[in-house]
Amino acid sequence: MDFQLSKEHEMARTLFRDFAEKEIKPYAQDVDENERFPKEALEKFRQYGFMGIPYPKEMGGQGCDTLTYAMCVEEVAKVCCTSSTMLSAHTSLCTWPIYKYGTAEQKEKYIPKLTSGEWLGAFGLTEPNAGTDSSAQQTKAVLDGDHYVINGSKIFITNAGYADVYVIFAMTDKSAGNHGITAFIVEKDFPGFSIGKKEKKMGIRGSATCELIFENCIVPKENLLGQEGKGFVVAMTTLDGGRIGIAAQALGLAEGALNETVKYVKERKQFGRPLSKFQNTQFEIADMYTKIQAAQLLLYKAAVAKDHQKSVSLEAAEAKLYCATVAMDVTTRCVQLHGGYGYTREYPVERMMRDAKITEIYEGTSEVQKMVISKYALK
Amino acid sequence: MNIVVCIKQVPNTNEVKLDPKTGTLIREGVPSIINPDDKAGLEAALRLKDAKGAHITVLSMGPPQADAALREALAMGADDAVLVTDRAFGGADTWATAYTIAAALKTMDYDLIITGRQAIDGDTAQVGPQISENLNLTNISYAEDIKVEGDSVIVKRQFEDRYHIIKAKMPCLITALSELNEPRYMTPGGIFDAYQKEIKVITRKDLDVDDSCLGLKGSPTHVVKTFTKSAKAAGTVVNNLNPQEAAEYILEKLREKFII
Structure with missing residues (x-):
């Protein structure tokens, strides 16, 4: 090793x-x-x-x-x-x-x-009534000759409006539950496809998060991704990889906030000495530093496994769960160490704390990660 | 067109720390980078390559660790890399360095040689021009802009209060300023490719050189002492005095310090 x-x-x-x-x-x-x-x-x-x-x-x-x-x-x-x-x-x-x-x-x-980045991509699975329960999809796709007709909507879609290509999911057989989900590649100019309401969010506020609307959207048959009814597998394996990205993001947030805080506690003086000379600060920094190291190891393990293993469901779930928890914990403690200044937008830790929350929610909530992990642990 | 860009690996700081006892650089703990003027020279070469096509070889003389600087240059887009390294070259001053690099260059094909103006760890600005002397090449220093036209280069040369536009036939040598451009980043794929490439190593035995001109013993420069300049206190600005008062003020200050 x-x-x-x-x-x-x-x-x-x-x-x-x-x-x-x-x-x-x-x-x-x-x-x-x-x-x-x-x-x-x-x-x-x-x-x-x-x-x-x-x-x-x-x-x-x-x-x-x-x-x-x-x-x-x-x-x-x-x-x-x-x-x-x-x-x-x-x-x-x-x-x-x-x-x-x-x-x-x-x-x-x-x-x-x-x-090459000439086209930007996005992914649409979540619906107003189908979050963690993706089998509750309402969006439907019906084959009509050489194309599918898609009707329905998606919400909370990252890059929406700026993306050129969307991988989206729709029910081709409602009665089959997860086995009735099918994946499609939708281009932004396909007839019947449009972008709906933009969300106003707590964090990652510059990220375009919008609704996707499909009104008799015509998707050529050749844009079926994978096989009919196999969309759930496409979605879940994609999210396994996606979770590595979110774990990396969460880790980055924690590291970024700690970097800012190390700078701050060395400069900020109270009671005649820098905050970094107080034992509480030292212990807080040590604790956060160690958690970040642990989070990084879990993430890198999952990332390396992605290239060598058939499935990384477990590794990705562990990395995402832990990195997101660390991100929320570390950014919150960093704001605390900044005191009143940390609550203002003058210091980036305020933004980082708001940004961190989403890492516990999107691409599978922390609870979903625990569902995945416990399945392995209780085998 | 074959372009050779000479680069030096330097500590990433303008405030080089010196060992007070030995007077040598303390490199530990200081990350190394490609010298900024040299990196601008490399970027200029890469732009010529993008525009007209060229084969770019980067060359560095230094210890084996200079490998990292050469890999970085490859990851930015250079085609080949040469490391000139040997214990016999160690401790060389600018004269011995230029002599050795020129000898290495004699074994290579080039139309144009680009070096940085000066290195941030030594600030001599001598090696580039000395290489051109050794190779009997035209040298254009302080390049702010480089164009190639046929078999000539047209260089905008920075001067104290103006600039010169100089046209010179290739082969020639140009020393580049960091103001010349904003060097590009490496690409992630370029980094992995760079580590697959073989770096050509040139040692003493590969060169037709006189041993008495190499390394420390071949260096005419002898460093008597190196030290860090002590910081001066901030000056005092005195306004609103007429010439008579100003003169009296200065005299008083000089007397205070027993200078007069």
Whole structure:
């Protein structure tokens, strides 16, 4: 067992760290404050190949592994969680299912455009009445000659409105429950497809989170992803990978908040000495530092497993559950160490604490992760 | 077109810490980077490659750790890398360094050589021009902009109060300023490819050189002492005095310090 990162991974981390500090951090506050989509980040991610890190070069990707991708999300999330959400949803939730389950034609058509970032991707599973219970889907797809007609709606969809391609799920056989779900690739210009209400959120406020509306939406038959009735497997395996992205994001948030706090407690003086000289501060920092190390190990283990194992349901659930818990805990404690200033928007820990909450909710709540993990533990 | 870019690995700080006893650099704990002027030179070469096509070789003389700087250059888009390294080259001053690098360059094909103006750990700005002297090449220093036209380069050279536009036939050597451009980032895939590439290593035995001109013993410069400059106290600005009062004020200060 070797816990050392390779030289390649070390260099990639340096790249992502420099990049995030210089290119993303300067407008992180503005993106949050004005609830605006981080277009600058998208442009830069495209330019340097960040939109297709774990995909083969022949398909326009960077030919790197999942660990490299996770480190990229982590470093970006350290400074701007919104930007990392856009990157993660695109890479894990849209490109991956097409790469994994797509036909040769679908891959040829979509993957190079997605990995280069020319097209932005999104994923639509959640509905107003189908959150964790995805089998309660109301969106229906009916085959009509050479196309499907889709009717229904999706909510809380990341990158909605900015994405060019959406992997969406609809019922082709309502009576079959999970076995009646089918996945489709929907392009933004397909007739009958539109974007609905934009959510006003507590955190990741620059991330475009909207409703998708399907009104007799015409989807060509060749845009069926995988097989009819196999959409649930597509969704669940996609989310396994997605959880690695969210875990990376949560870890990044915790690290980012701790970095800011270490700076703060060294500068801020009370009772004639810096906060860092008080034992309470030292113990808080030590505790957070250790939790972050543990979270990182779980995440990196899951990321490495993704490239070598058939299934990473367990590893991804563990990483997501723990990293999200650590993110919420660490950001909250960092705000506390900042005192009154931490509650103001003058310091980024306020934003980080708001951003952290979503990591316990989306792509499977912490409770869902516990359901997955307990299944293995109670075997 | 073959471009060779000479790069140096330097500690990532403008405030190089020196060991007070030995007077040498303390490198431990200081991350290493490609010298900024050299990185701008590499970016200029990469832009020429993007525009007109070119084969770029990066060359570095240094200890085996300089491998990381060369890999970074490869990950940015350079095609090949050469490490000039040998215990015999250790401790070289600018004269011996330029002599050794020039000898290595003689074994290579080039139309254009680009070096940085100066390294942030030494600030001499001598190695580039000295290489050109060793190779009997035209040298254009302080390049702010580089264009290639046919078999010539057109360089905007920074000068104290103006700039010069200089046209020179290749092969020639240009020293680049960090103001020249904003170097690109590596790409993630480029990093992994860079570690698959073989770095050509040139040692003493590969070069046609005179041993008495190498390394510390071949260096005419002898460092007597190195030290960190002590910081000066902030000055005092005195306004609203007429010339007579100003002169009296200065005299008083000089007397206070027993200078007069």
